[in-house]
Amino acid sequence: MTDSPLTRRRVLRATTGLAVVGLAGCTTGENGDSTNGTATGSHEGTATESGHSEGGTASGHHDSDGHEDSHSHEDDGHSHDETVGEPTDTAVVKMLSKDGGYHFSPHVVRVTVGGTVTFQNESGSHSTTAYHPDNGQPQLVPDGAAAWDSGILSEQGATFEHTFETEGVYHYYCTPHESMGMISTVIVGEPDAHGQPALETSLADKSETVRTKIANLNEQVNEALGNTH
Missing domain, CATH: 2.60.40.420 (Cupredoxins -  blue copper proteins)
Known part of the structure; x- marks a missing residue:
């Protein structure tokens, strides 16, 4: 059976519509994923970076101060904080x-x-x-x-x-x-x-x-x- 031009145009429009719907779905999915990823990534990333930075900095200062104090007291043989x-x-x-x-x-x-x-x-x-x-x-x-x-x-x-x-x-x-x-x-x-x-x-x-x-x-x-x- 030979397809008429009208039939081919209808099939083409239907296919195009499906493609648009499909693209919209992909776009929504990407945006949803991207939005969720960005929110999650940004939130978790910020919290993690902040946690590492603040925790690391605080820990670094304490460790550094503790080490320097201990070293100083050992070197001069006395401890002013006694x-x-x-x-x-x-x-x-x-x-x-x-x-x-x-x-x-x-x-x-x-x-x-x-x-x-x-x-x-x-x-x-x-x-x-x-x-x-x-x-x-x-x-x-x-x-x-x-x-x-x-x-x-x-x-x-x-x-x-x-x-x-x-x-x-x-x-x-x-x-x-x-x-x-x-x-x-x-x-x-x-x-x-x-x-x-x-x-x-x-x-x-x-x-x-x-x-x-x-x-x-x-x-x-x-x-x-x-x-x-």
């Missing part, structure tokens, strides 16, 4: 060899008159020795206070105790590592900062490292005792 509390009957000070440095931790402790400090060796070989003329050192302890010297403690967990009977400020050091700044402090009772040999004695004969460390400790002690002027 809180020196009220006097207690006992205290424990750890002796450490860490990251190539040598440290007492905490750097400043405070006990009552008659209180006892236990020095505990955690790593390395250290002593706890008073800055006292009996130990061949300048007097950086209260007048009339007894000297102490543990000798070298090398065994992990080894301890040495000293009871403090005289109120005041005591600086002490590790004999092998004094020159590297392994120096710390005990505050006993509620002493007046004025007139304390530990806070006022000249150390001209000591190295810059020792002088700097003791000056830093004195800042902490003065702050703890309310002598900030």
